[in-house]
Structures are given as structure tokens and as C-alpha cells.
Amino acid sequence: MARSQTAEALTMPEGYRLERGLMWPIEDRACAAVVFDTVPDMDHALEHCRKFDLAVQAGGNMGVWALALAPKFGRVVTFEPDPRNFRALVHNTASAENILALPCALGADGGEWCGLELSAREANNVGAYQVTKGATAPIVALDSFNLPALDLLYLDIEGFEMPAILGAMETIQKFRPVIAIEDKGLSERYGYLKGSAEQALAPLGYEVVARPHRDVVMVAQR
Template identity: 30%
Template sequence: MEDLWNYLKATDRPIALYGTGDGADKIMAKLEKDSTLDKVKGVFASSGFVRDRSFKGFKVESFESCLERLGKDMIVLMCFGSPRPEVLSNVDRIASQCEFYAPDVPVYGKNIFDRAFYEKHRSEITDVTARLEDDLSVKTMVNTVTNKLTGSIEPLKACETTPDEENSLIRLPDNATFVDLGAYNGDTILKYTDVCPTIERIYAVEPDKRNFRKLNENTSHIDNITYINALISDKSGTTHIDTSKGRGVHEAKDGGDIESTTVDDILNGAKVDFIKFDVEGNEHKAIEGAKESIKKYRPVMHIACYHRSEDIFDLPLEVLKIRDDYKIYMRHLPHVPGWDTAFIFV
């Protein structure tokens, strides 16, 4: 299977970028590294985002303007992500008129999931796939890998599931304790207390101060919540965050100071029944910091696996080093590119 980046090296057709910002920066950096940046001939945005502006020396156009100028021979690279139905509908409209890809560039980290990366980690991917519990999980893994290599969105669409189907995998006992890592504005607390009414105790961890305020406001009617404004990691203390532009608060080697904590330190030996991990690329460290709780209580876990290229094999293997008796499911909700993909450990 040829990867997208080698395909773009070989083509002489014009490339148009759909979207601006961090994703476009990363895609252009990869194209420049591959000596294919000169093939980019235009940048366009969705209706309402065109305005009178430029990006990297290109005037930001509408899709229609770009298509008229470059022709149907152009290759479109999507440079942002969205689960919104109106955006996905627009993606389908664009893809029906020209060749369309959603390149997989990691939200965090520098590893690009190209052919060389896949070959290097093929055995780990195979090992994880062999541990997956049902046919949909295997299909999701195979299609996720195909999407990451080729940039094609069709494999993602073919393995999509619904929130209700994913939620049906999460069954909790009475008086359950829920630890929400990356609680954002309270959306997942509201979701899971509705899906799992037996939740009695909640620990909500969110590092971003603005989100933390919204989290408190949006869940103030729910009893027995402990709010923790800290970054979840593998050790408690002070760590650093990247203060440059980006998608969220995430740990870095250098940068601004922030308080860090771990699941084990939060619980201090108390039971836990369900942990949700969505922590901006810090999932591996968060698992390490929950090692004793996982070992002792074997909680149900929902772990996002799309922030780093290695997440689809590294995260389940890390959990299995702690406990080897989990059933593992993999699910993808509608989203382009392949974000909103997670492992559910039960």
C-alpha cells in the first residue's frame, strides 16, 4: 500500500490546501521536507471563513474559485478536523468533484504515520489487533491504519459507529466512581452521568483555566464532584506546558509552569470504576500515573488514541503491561480526519 506522501512526490498535479492554521502548517512542513511544497498552488476555506486574507503567501479563496482556477485535476488536502455534520457534508461535496485526502499529521509529537513508520511498528500493530474483542474493533484498526497511510477518508466512513453503540460497552456497578481526565467544559460528565446513572462520585481534572471555570458552571447541579485544575501526568508536582499556539493545554519539556498530578495520587487508594482519558497527547503518562489504581481495581477505561501517531499501539500495550485481562474494543465516531477514535477497556 503506497502512502500519501510518496504519492504526492510522484504526481505533477496541482495541490490545494483546504483550511489554514496549525494543521496546514504541519502539512506544509511535511511537503517541504519531501521537496513537494512547490506543488501547492492554492489555499481555500469553507464559506464564511474566506474573508480578505492570505496564508503562507497564498490568497485564501473559496473552493469554487480554486476549482475554477486549477481545474478538476487538482488534489485537495484537508488541513483541519471536524465532527460537525455540515462540515462533513461539505467534505463529501468537495470530494465528489476532485481528488480529496485528509492527511494524518499528529496533533502532538513529530512522528508522521508514513510507510516507514508503519513498517517499523507493524509487529506492535499486529499484536494489538490480535487482542481486539470483536469484528468492528478489528475493522476499525485496519481502516484507521489505511486512513493514516493513504489519507483516504472512505476507510473512516466505513468503520464509523454511533455514540449509543460505543456507550453500550460501558457498564458500571452501583455507586460507581468516575475519573474524568480532560473534563473540558463538563460535556463528558453530563454525557456519562446520563448514560451511566449509577455514577455516584466524580473526579474532574482539567488543566485549562477557562475550561475549568466552564466545567464548574456547567456541572454545578451535580453532587459529589471534586474539581482539580491540574495537568494529568505520570507524577505530581510542577511541569511545563507549551504556551505557543495549539489545540489545547499539553505537557512540554519547556514552557510555562503548571501543577501536575496523577490518578493514583488523586484517588489515594480509593476505588475507581471508570476512567476517561482525553488529555492532549499525555495519555501514555496518564496511564503510568494510574498504574496502581488500574492494577487494583481494573476500571473500565475509555482512552482517546488519536493525538500521537503511536497511540494506536502504544497505549493498549501500556495498559496490558499493567493488567493482561482486559477485553479491548476500538471505536471511531464520525470525524475527519480520524479523531474521535478510542479504545474501550472492559
């Protein structure tokens, strides 16, 4: 480890460590082991973007994806509802002036709050928090932001992708962004079968153009 990295590691807040130069929750092992390797998967979506004004990404995690998107887009808005993850996200993205990090969960309706939980088998994976009842973070609908543009919508929110899409339908219809979601069946917890997002977006002309690993990339063809 370089001297500067050693010094930074020694000044990490209690409960965090340095992971590849980023502030990271000390209890996590599973997320850090895989998240950096997923960054190239974003290329399957980026190659279909027509413009690069604004990207929305959720969940923000520790900022790995937002930092990868920042050099390519004029503005990146990232959402992360878990308070400990969000603290690391803000720290890690502080030097990127075009990243806006918000401590919220994207959903179908605003004005409500949610809790977050890990299953017993995901206890060492801070990237596996799932939305549940509670009062940890506000739920917001993307449509409520009246965004000036949207060129990429990238969602990895542990099964809550469909509510997030429902809360973004007006924005999606207006800007027709490239949409990438993780779809590994966790949506059934919220009453949506695997593939529900594809079915919901098909009437808007969206078709699947790639399936990197467990992600689905959709592009509006008409």
C-alpha cells in the same frame, strides 16, 4: 433562545458566550461544533462497567462529558488544566453535586507543572490544548489520590494519555476499571507510538472491545 437563556447570555463573563446552555470561551468554534456529538461514544465504555461508584474523566473541557456521566455514577472526578476552560467547567457543573472538578493535568508523576499550547491550525479549538513545558497547571498522578473506587477511566487529553495511565497503574491494577482513551497519534509528541497504551495494559489482561471513531475502549478480561 428562551428568555431565561437570553438573560444568562447577557450575564456571561467577558470572553465567554452561551453554547447550548453552557458557558463557553468566545473564541472557540471547532470544539463546540463536535464535542456534543461525541457523548454517545461513551456508551461503548459504559456498557462494560460492572459498577458505577466512581468515574474519572480528563480533560474536563467545559464539562460536557462530566455532565453526561454524572447521572450514571455516584461520583465523577474531572481534570482540566487550562484556566479559562476550567472556569467554564466549574460554572457549568456547579449544579451537579456529585462532580468534583480539579485544575490539574494527569500525568506519570506529581510535583511538576506544565504549560498548554495550541498549534496554529487549532487556534479556534479550545479542546486541542497540548501539555508542554511551563507553569500553567500542576501535573498530578492519579495514584496519589488513593481513590476508594474506580469503575471508568475516560481520557481525552491530546496525546498525554500514556503518561496519565502510567501515573494510574496502581489504581488500575486495584480496581480494573473500564478504560477509554482517544488515540489519534498525538502521543508521538511525548515519545509514545500510537497503540502504546494498549500494549502497556495488555499484561494486566486488558483487551480492546470497541473503537468508536478515534477512541479505544479497553476492558480487563482476566
